[in-house]
């Protein structure tokens with residue numbers, strides 16, 4: 001009872017702005033920082049309940065991710081380092097939008113529905129800056145780490161050290177050890193080959209990269225830019241900027257053919273790129289990363305004589321060339337889910353090895369318990385020949401290098417660097433695995449984006465009537481073309497995607513489909529204009 005009294009008193013210090021309703025979405029709550037005070041307080045309360053319910057440590061991440069600095073966000077992390085379940089997303093929305101005088105009622109409602117024993121102790125890790133001392137007192141405040149580092153620590157904590165030690169040093173040690181073991185298999189690397197230009201998006205990733213560097217013992221020569229010493233978070237830099245604009249970030253001094261990568265603000269996304277001798281920019285996005293990693297793993301499985309099913313999980317935004325290459329050439333199972341990493345993560349859990357990446361560079365690899373056990377047992381097998389032994393060891397180190405809890409820019413970067421080193425590949429060699437189909441993404445503003453309903457992993461629209469038929473007949477006019485529309489989960493827009501054999505065709509198709517959305521789904525403002 002005293003607990004409730006304290007909550008009631010303290011909550012008055014964090015009043016909900018009049019008329020503000022927010023929804024716990026793909027990335028938790030995300031809005032202008034000035035609207036988040038009451039959300040931070042209430043998410044502290046919810047995290048405490050989640051911890052009591054699961055009898056585990058829960059994480060709370062406060063971050064703007066890839067959004068502008070003025071924005072901020074908060075999300076909860078479940079015991080195994082995963083996103084919180086759908087049911088609890090609902091509770092989060094319910095608590096966030098409760099009026100001041102019904103907050104206690106909503107809390108009690110959740111406690112009753114979930115049958116939570118309030119005398120259980122609670123343990124919560126918080127990263128970022130909780131605004132209230134009560135919240136801080138309830139939780140272990142962990143200071144600044146990347147989003148994936150927090151996911152990692154929460155998982156370590158709840159698996160009693162099986163996954164690693166629950167500290168930032170533990171993270172550096174685990175990953176660097178695995179990385180050094182892998183790069184031992186890459187002979188005669190020059191300093192140039194070890195060199196990587198990293199754009200830190202002026203976010204936390206840059207700081208953490210600097211902290212990690214000594215652990216990598218000059219097996220990587222990192223050149224950091226946008227390290228937060230001057231520029232603004234995600235402004236003209238970072239993974240989202242590079243992916244959407246299809247150009248290099250500001251403040252990076254790129255030589256011809258040099259390998260470069262960009263993190264997003266909280267370092268859970270990464271994209272690679274380089275410029276060729278003609279000054280052309282080449283993007284190596286999430287699809288290229290998934291292809292590189294799955295090809296490498298498949299080869300190791302064959303060498304190790306392991307019969308494990310490997311699948312790549314993508315969304316509708318995956319470039320058609322990547323899907324075709326994986327299915328037709330690599331003979332890898334490809335599965336498509338709705339946008340949003342939680343959907344990809346769940347789908348990837350269905351396979352022995354599930355490689356999942358959104359085209360924007362958020363992704364990781366999941367190994368089933370059974371697959372990990374088989375690999376560990378083979379490592380100890382005295383009867384295997386040298387090739388087999390090497391392959392199994394590489395698999396073991398690769399598992400250790402991957403952050404299986406969530407997409408992680410630092411971990412993904414180290415995996416990519418190791419794979420390129422082991423295979424003796426340059427960024428150009430990697431890029432040449434397949435050629436992306438030219439594509440275009442546009443946004444259309446409509447009065448209510450919910451009029452668009454989709455099916456088949458968001459690849460087909462079932463409403464409004466006639467929209468899908470129109471898209472189908474437009475697509476037929478172009479070669480190697482594909483197009484789909486869906487309401488965004490994070491912005492008040494309808495997203496249009498089109499790809500075709502040439503950039504002109506992709507642009508023209510995207511424009512025609514935008515017009516169809518504008519006309520059939522209640523477009524507002526000016527009619528979409530052609531791109532050329």
Ligand SMILES: CC(=O)N[C@H]1[C@@H](OP(=O)(O)O)O[C@H](CO)[C@@H](O)[C@@H]1O
Nearest residue numbers: 026027340341358360488489490491
């Ligand atoms: C096309 C695209 O990149 N969509 C992004 C974006 O979702 P939308 O629902 O498209 O707004 O933000 C999500 C959260 O960060 C991310 O998971 C997703 O990939």
Ligand SMILES: [Mg+2]
Nearest residue numbers: 065066264268
């Ligand atoms: Mg992010």
